[in-house]
Amino acid sequence: MTATTSPAPTKLQLMELLAAIGTAQWRDFAAAAAHHGLTSTQAKVLAQLDGPLPMRALATLLVCDASNVTGIIDRLEARALVRREPDPSDRRVKNVVATDEGRDVIRRVREEMQATRGALDTLDADESATLHTLLARLRPGMEKSA
């Protein structure tokens, strides 16, 4: 073992550490969103809207029922952060697109997130690269597992 690292973290310890960081990050996101008048769910949806996206696709991304999306988009649309447009090639489909204001709001939320995340600045280039590599290896196995 390399003397520069801790003895031997258990799988459980790593899981707890990941959970703690995940929770903290989620709370940061929620706080940034709230600061701009959004719930975390609304911010999450807005963050997905790079281009027009059918309601169904949104439900798939959020891993939730389609009827749920209706309500979320209703509220975003009521605040003019988002628009429903008919799909030209399939009249059943409604594409959701972010308005200028919507794009603006989510941009500010992202900025606020980055600003508050100084913890990542304490890593030097090598450390960032190592962390990125290890986390990237973790991600694929993190999907639906049965």
Added chain:
Amino acid sequence: MTATTSPAPTKLQLMELLAAIGTAQWRDFAAAAAHHGLTSTQAKVLAQLDGPLPMRALATLLVCDASNVTGIIDRLEARALVRREPDPSDRRVKNVVATDEGRDVIRRVREEMQATRGALDTLDADESATLHTLLARLRPGMEKSA
């Protein structure tokens, strides 16, 4: 730069990676909890109950309003997973304790989580140690930041 690692991950890339892993882990947790008839919030509460814990302490841990905890504990208590006991030294306080059944359920949820988290097994001892060290450095800065 050490030739063994990727070029140079940006802060944003690392944030996205952490977010993706956090989301995946949370969904796993929710699924495991649901499999045992619990919502993720209920499971989270149950997981905190190593010993008797006042309602207020629970609210602090969950970073939410005290009145919210009342409802959550109501539902857990209705299913006999948890009990409210009067605090002997302060009659205002009600201590929440997990019942045998409650402990059993949360134990099974934890087991299911570990079982499904094979991704961590792909790391060797050195890698785990390195990851643990880096994540541990990240955690402190992940708290309330303004």
Added chain:
DNA sequence: TTGTTTACTTGACCACCTCAAGTATCGGGG
């Protein structure tokens, strides 16, 4: 004792989430 603070509950209200049912459209056979 009187007043302040703390712990918990209640009720009103909203967001989110699911399920079941309904409407409209699409697409593929007869």
Added chain:
DNA sequence: CCCCGATACTTGAGGTGGTCAAGTAAACAA
């Protein structure tokens, strides 16, 4: 062509999680 099954979305009912404001009870301090 018409019918029929699948798909996209909405609606409504019902439950959970979350906040805030107000109320009760107990502790505590002056």
